[in-house]
Amino acid sequence: MSSEDNKRSKDKTSKDKFYLYWLNDSRAHRILWTLEILKLDYEVEIHLRDPETFRCDTMFDIHQLGKAPMLKIIFADGSEPLFLLESGLIMQYLLKHYDPENILNPEKEADKLRVDYYLHYSEGTLQHLQISILINSVAKKIAPIGLKYLAKVFGKGLNNGYYIHEWRLNLEYLEKKLKEEGTGYFIGDKLTAADIILSFPVMENVFDNEYQIHKLIYDDRSLTKQYPNLAQWSLMIKNNALYSKITQVMNALVEEKKRSSQ
Amino acid sequence: MSSEDNKRSKDKTSKDKFYLYWLNDSRAHRILWTLEILKLDYEVEIHLRDPETFRCDTMFDIHQLGKAPMLKIIFADGSEPLFLLESGLIMQYLLKHYDPENILNPEKEADKLRVDYYLHYSEGTLQHLQISILINSVAKKIAPIGLKYLAKVFGKGLNNGYYIHEWRLNLEYLEKKLKEEGTGYFIGDKLTAADIILSFPVMENVFDNEYQIHKLIYDDRSLTKQYPNLAQWSLMIKNNALYSKITQVMNALVEEKKRSSQ
Numbered sequence: 001m002s003s004e005d006n007k008r009s010k011d012k013t014s015k016d017k018f019y020l021y022w023l024n025d026s027r028a029h030r031i032l033w034t035l036e037i038l039k040l041d042y043e044v045e046i047h048l049r050d051p052e053t054f055r056c057d058t059m060f061d062i063h064q065l066g067k068a069p070m071l072k073i074i075f076a077d078g079s080e081p082l083f084l085l086e087s088g089l090i091m092q093y094l095l096k097h098y099d100p101e102n103i104l105n106p107e108k109e110a111d112k113l114r115v116d117y118y119l120h121y122s123e124g125t126l127q128h129l130q131i132s133i134l135i136n137s138v139a140k141k142i143a144p145i146g147l148k149y150l151a152k153v154f155g156k157g158l159n160n161g162y163y164i165h166e167w168r169l170n171l172e173y174l175e176k177k178l179k180e181e182g183t184g185y186f187i188g189d190k191l192t193a194a195d196i197i198l199s200f201p202v203m204e205n206v207f208d209n210e211y212q213i214h215k216l217i218y219d220d221r222s223l224t225k226q227y228p229n230l231a232q233w234s235l236m237i238k239n240n241a242l243y244s245k246i247t248q249v250m251n252a253l254v255e256e257k258k259r260s261s262q
Numbered sequence: 263m264s265s266e267d268n269k270r271s272k273d274k275t276s277k278d279k280f281y282l283y284w285l286n287d288s289r290a291h292r293i294l295w296t297l298e299i300l301k302l303d304y305e306v307e308i309h310l311r312d313p314e315t316f317r318c319d320t321m322f323d324i325h326q327l328g329k330a331p332m333l334k335i336i337f338a339d340g341s342e343p344l345f346l347l348e349s350g351l352i353m354q355y356l357l358k359h360y361d362p363e364n365i366l367n368p369e370k371e372a373d374k375l376r377v378d379y380y381l382h383y384s385e386g387t388l389q390h391l392q393i394s395i396l397i398n399s400v401a402k403k404i405a406p407i408g409l410k411y412l413a414k415v416f417g418k419g420l421n422n423g424y425y426i427h428e429w430r431l432n433l434e435y436l437e438k439k440l441k442e443e444g445t446g447y448f449i450g451d452k453l454t455a456a457d458i459i460l461s462f463p464v465m466e467n468v469f470d471n472e473y474q475i476h477k478l479i480y481d482d483r484s485l486t487k488q489y490p491n492l493a494q495w496s497l498m499i500k501n502n503a504l505y506s507k508i509t510q511v512m513n514a515l516v517e518e519k520k521r522s523s524q
Binding site: 087 | 346350390394432
């Protein structure tokens with residue numbers, strides 16, 4: 001890792017290059033969106049999940065943990081390249097070093113701390129519940145052969161017994177936060193990294209996936225009626241011009257890669 | 263939250279007061295250890311888990327999510343108190359504002375970034391796997407009545423089918439990291455916040471709990487033989503003077519509180 005990296009000036013950093021290891025249906029999309037918003041000079045390497053297991057073996061060629069996203073930064077000043085893991089850290093780093101004009105950073109110090117909170121909260125608290133609900137729901141696929149019959153029944157039990165309750169608690173919490181803020185955004189009156197980090201666990205995984213969620217939580221009631229502020233926020237995210245653009249581009253590239261690998 | 267809080271000088275901050283909401287067998291112990299190392303002026307409010315369900319209803323009186331740790335900071339300069347959640351964020355905040363002499367902070371900028379990485383990694387990647395293994399193992403307790411019989415069998419299947427593999431991958435990763443560093447610590451040649459954040463998921467939950475882990479992962483092989491560097495690091499953490507002291511004090515206070523509430 002390069003030393004003295006927090007002393008880079010805008011002039012020094014404006015020619016740095018970024019290399020994003022991106023996985024479909026993963027947390028990586030948010031980093032791509034951030035790179036795009038900050039107008040950074042980036043390339044994307046596409047990795048694809050196995051549609052049966054959700055795993056992606058090729059990510060292990062890049063790093064021992066095989067998790068997306070991973071971001072490599074090639075510094076224009078020739079200092080040693082930086083390899084960053086963990087979505088919250090990657091976003092903290094990009095905001096600190098590559099947003100001198102506060103495009104994504106909020107203006108107030110207190111609001112910067114609130115952004116940092118959501119960067120930790122999304123990955124430390126919320127995402128865990130969502131992954132567990134999903135894994136329990138696909139348990140039949142990953143359970144050993146002899147247990148496949150029990151898996152489906154039990155996945156439901158485990159989700160109902162613990163995870164769905166915890167997950168709902170968090171949706172209620174986020175709904176309240178948005179209502180209190182009253183601007184349509186999580187922090188202040190513009191898009192910040194708080195909205196970006198929450199785009200995956202709240203918009204993509206829940207509100208843009210309502211039919212699947214109804215099946216996962218065994219509850220057909222409208223999410224929009226239960227969480228009106230979160231629903232409206234999700235629509236705002238989905239319709240964001242840059243977000244729509246990168247999503248369309250990546251969908252097309254994923255389809256192309258799938259076809260060429262058949 | 264107070265504004266301009268990153269401009270506080272040592273002089274201004276040395277009289278700030280800290281109020282830690284601490285829960286037994288939780289991530290909160292690490293914040294207590296940090297407060298103690300930085301010689302800050304703190305008080306602890308003890309909350310206890312229900313031994314049957316692991317839940318703690320009284321934490322919900324403090325905050326809607328009911329999660330430990332929570333830290334309140336009362337500023338000596340009279341600015342609005344700060345209420346912090348998420349272990350990684352709390353530690354980042356304490357290191358940034360209350361460690362001017364670099365007791366816990368590493369000296370080099372590049373190492374500060376590596377500390378930040380572990381603060382995100384521990385809560386974003388590692389802890390999730392551990393919680394899931396634990397919850398699946400106690401699934402019988404939390405599953406609905408009709409499913410209790412299946413729960414035990416299935417918890418094993420889910421753990422074997424996904425979580426234990428992922429968890430071992432992470433232990434191997436951390437073992438390699440320690441070996442590469444070669445100092446006995448995760449970053450450089452002294453205790454940093456990286457060691458503190460990992461103390462709960464690695465030392466307390468695994469190496470100091472080996473008998474239970476053997477039962478959870480259905481494998482009796484010695485963890486020390488498989489992960490010698492992690493085992494030695496865990497022993498170093500356990501025998502750390504301040505860590506031992508706070509653990510003894512809190513154990514005594516927990517016993518006292520349990521007795522008085524009977």
